[in-house]
Amino acid sequence: xxxxxxxxxxxxxxxxxxxxxxxxxxxxxxxxxxxxxxxxxxxxxxxxxxxxxxxxxxxxxxxxxxxxxxxxxxxxxxxxxxxxxxxxxxxxxxxxxxxxxxxxxxxxxxxxxxxxxxxxxxxxxxxxxxxxxxxxxxxxxxxxxxxxxxxxxxxxxxxxxxxxxxxxxxxxxxxxxxxxxxxxxxxxxxxxxxxxxxxxxxxxxxxxxxxxxxxxxxxxxxxxxxxxxxxxxxxxxxxxxxxxxxxxxxxxxxxxxxxxx
Numbered sequence: 001x002x003x004x005x006x007x008x009x010x011x012x013x014x015x016x017x018x019x020x021x022x023x024x025x026x027x028x029x030x031x032x033x034x035x036x037x038x039x040x041x042x043x044x045x046x047x048x049x050x051x052x053x054x055x056x057x058x059x060x061x062x063x064x065x066x067x068x069x070x071x072x073x074x075x076x077x078x079x080x081x082x083x084x085x086x087x088x089x090x091x092x093x094x095x096x097x098x099x100x101x102x103x104x105x106x107x108x109x110x111x112x113x114x115x116x117x118x119x120x121x122x123x124x125x126x127x128x129x130x131x132x133x134x135x136x137x138x139x140x141x142x143x144x145x146x147x148x149x150x151x152x153x154x155x156x157x158x159x160x161x162x163x164x165x166x167x168x169x170x171x172x173x174x175x176x177x178x179x180x181x182x183x184x185x186x187x188x189x190x191x192x193x194x195x196x197x198x199x200x201x202x203x204x205x206x207x208x209x210x211x212x213x214x215x216x217x218x219x220x221x222x223x224x225x226x227x228x229x230x231x232x233x234x235x236x237x238x239x240x241x242x243x244x245x246x247x248x249x250x251x252x253x254x255x256x257x258x259x260x261x
Contacts, residue, residue, distance in 0.1 A: 002054070003183065003187070004181065004185065006049070006053030007180050008050075014031070017046070031170060032090065032110055035092075035094060035106070041093070044091035044093055047088055048088045050177075051089075052084070052085075065124070086109040086113040087117060118176060121179055128150075129144075129147045146183060149179055153172065156168070
């Protein structure tokens with residue numbers, strides 16, 4: 001959810017800033033130039049809120065993937081915080097009284113936020129592919145097109161660094177945000193339970209209930225019925241049952257409105 005709302009902040013507020021800036025065109029004006037526009041407060045809201053929300057999103061996403069060494073996980077977590085913090089800092093309004101210092105600061109966070117995000121996405125895309133092949137992986141099955149899309153973004157960034165077309169900067173920036181949005185949506189679509197490590201599609205509700213019941217029986221056998229995890233499992237069973245009933249009532253409602261002859 002943090003990834004979803006973080007990307008939506010960026011996708012809504014940056015184009016809105018561009019639309020409210022007289023004479024602005026992505027063909028000749030960079031993304032950073034929105035920070036100097038008359039609507040730069042919207043630009044700041046979009047990046048500061050979006051970048052901040054993406055920090056926990058990328059940390060959580062990294063923890064869902066397998067085949068990553070613990071030393072690499074530590075570095076990846078640190079980079080997720082640093083890169084997305086820089087992305088958020090791009091939205092800070094310009095300090096016109098200390099213009100040279102601000103320009104140096106803005107250039108630094110822009111380079112780190114832009115290039116770092118693309119490297120991050122390529123890394124996650126490769127790890128998504130490797131994790132999906134593992135028999136131990138029980139997390140969201142990210143689509144193959146998302147993996148290809150992430151690697152394509154890395155290639156596009158390399159091309160941008162060579163040709164430096166401004167419109168390509170906008171395309172790459174938009175693609176990076178869209179990649180994170182798709183990853184967030186795919187994660188949401190698979191996780192319906194608070195129980196750590198249990199991911200299921202909504203069509204698997206009956207199997208989920210049986211899984212939870214089996215887990216309670218194991219806890220009973222171990223005489224741990226009152227363990228907090230047991231209460232959590234029972235809550236999940238009630239949640240899944242209520243969702244099944246909700247779907248059934250919706251179906252009956254549709255049949256009342258559109259009876260089958």
